[in-house]
Amino acid sequence: MKNPHGHPHTRLVALATLVIVIPLAARTLLGWSNPLGYLSDLALGSLLVLLLYRRPWWLATPVLLAWAALWVASAELVSAVGRLPTSADLSYLFDTQFMENSTDGGLAHAWLPWVMGAGLLVWARSAWRSRTTPDAPLGPKALAIPLTLFGLHWGAQHLAPSDADQWRQYNLPHQLLSVGVGTLQHKALSWAGQTQPITPLPTAGLTQSDLNGQKLPSGRARNLLVITLEGIPGAYVRPNRQALHSRFDENLMPNLSRWAERGMNTPDYVLHTHQTIRGLYAMLCGDYDKLANGTPKGMELLTQHQRNQACLPAQLRQAGFTTHYLQGAGLRFMAKDRIMPHIGFDSVHGLEWFSNENYLQFPWGKDDRAFFEGALDYVGQLRQQDRPWMLTLLTVGTHQPYSAPAQYLERHDTAKQAAVAYLDDAIGAFLDNLERQGVLKDTLVVITSDESHGIDGVRLASSWGFNLTLAPEQAQLPHIKHGTYGHIDLATSLLDYFALPIPAALGGRSLYRDYDTGREMISYTNGMLRYHDGRGVFTECDFQQRCRRYASEGFIAEKAKYLGAGDSRLGAQLGALAGVLDQSLLQTPLNLRYQFGGPSPIQLQARIRDDWADNLIGAQYLEMPGGSRTRVRVKVRALDPQHAAYIQLKAKELEQDVPLGLPDEIRVTAAEPLEMEFGFDNPTQRKAFSFHLLGYGAGEVEVSDFSVITALPGEEEKAEEGSDGHIAQSS
Known part of the structure; x- marks a missing residue:
């Protein structure tokens, strides 16, 4: 029957434009072009057309609103931290306060909600006008279109797996659907008794400390200053980019790079997880945090009254240091007000400690310039005491929504870049002042980041961290520290620098030693479990435990030679290995x-x-x-x-x-x-x-x-x- 309000297929055209044409165009404009991504959008879009074409407007509208929200959320999170949302992230969409804070500086892609909204309005108008006139059925053969497209995507992933970022290969609903299907398939095989027991890989190479390398000159410093920069990837530091021949050439942190050219840099430096509390635990306690979602080990450590004594602050306190922790945000979230004293910090301070005013409004705490000005005063107070000291600093200014002063926003394309530049100026001035006041003559300064907010198009950027050492004996240390290291190594390294005993509970190698052999390393970022065997083979497994193997001397590299897909058991083996590492503190979650x-x-x-x-x-x-x-x-x-x-x-x-x-x-x-x-x-x-x-x-x-x-x-x-x-x- 012909639609009296216009062309008989107006509603179909409006729906197809919304769920197929707009996503394909948005993918191109966002720079996510990839054949698998376009195939994913076509498959999901055709499925939505099939499911919603003849449905009442009141039933189709919430589905399309949710679909549009997932697209916007994907674009924003990829822009902010370089990864697709997980199922846990999606619930943030329904937390109005969190969304208000996270978007306080505006959306990174403000045009996308407007385009989606316009498409929804056009579809809603056509659906309302034709609500009393039934549309012609598409016919059962139409189901073959999405099934064929999904099948082609599945076949391409299994026959020739891509190492492109997940958001380039999938739209978010398709990825979540794939996760659900994979989970059901695994459960079905388990119920049918068709799964085979998996022997986990040994953990000794990942968890035991290794001091068998040749010791570098160290130990002249009296004090220790650890500076942790929120979310900064290793690619922002120029010597790291040059050492790994990275194609990323944006000089977003020239001041930090200027200081890095004077210090010891570790280009192949691995961050094991996302989330600040997990990064702080790994670097201060010499252990991998959960390589998946779960209670952060810092929380679980509150149940331990021996393992916490092995953490770096507790060990330095036993050696006579006074130990201090200062961050630019409130302490109570994620229980840092309890975790930090528990692992050995004598004094723990957050936003409440600062008396100086912010230079700009920032919803999460101190802006970076105000933070480092306050931190300089804190260092000045510590220098008045007779005992050696350890101070750990944590910035928050480069956390979403990336606030920055107007002059920085005018000079950069995005608020994220502006916030990074503002941090760079702040830490550059801080280090200049430390040198001017003579702090660097007797203090070991280590600059690193808690996690990486990623860089679109840069391989392994979500796992790429950095470690910059500024030491009194700098002239005797190498400019580039070769080898694979990570946050698992930091506590052991700093104890080794000060010639203190290494507790058996700590893992890792010392950054202040040279090693003749490779070493194992593992991380879980951006939904990918990645493992290097220390013998030249790098493996990464996606959310469906599909694994790809590469020839790579180290962990972080600009490119690696593809060796082929891993066998069907490799993903399960690495998953089991991660599960064993996850249980390093609690053997059971009960009681x-x-x-x-x-x-x-x-x-x-x-x-x-x-x-x-x-x-x-x-x-x-x-x-x-x-x-x-x-x-x-x-x-x-x-x-x-x-x-x-x-x-x-x-x-x-x-x-x-x-x-x-x-x-x-x-x-x-x-x-x-x-x-x-x-x-x-x-x-x-x-x-x-x-x-x-x-x-x-x-x-x-x-x-x-x-x-x-x-x-x-x-x-x-x-x-x-x-x-x-x-x-x-x-x-």
């Missing part, structure tokens, strides 16, 4: 008792602005095994007798709200504190489960108890007593 409370007073804000920044505790990203039960105890009291506090408690799993059945708000005073206990079952495994304890009012509060106890039925008392359980407490 966990975490204590996130403490006696420290907490200043309240006049209002709750942000579930993240205003969280009063650090109970984020916890795992809870399936079949267990979790109990929570909370004690909060106001410290000011004249004022009341108003407390809220929220829970999120994968950042989506989980109802706890608690009051929306509880009034707390000094005379009437909040004391409550509640529990909930975990019928299936929970991942990335976070508690958000929020409060507002005048004065301060004390959260003396925030216990999270997870145990199997019948094991609650054991977990409560801590016998054979794990008790997480602050030092």
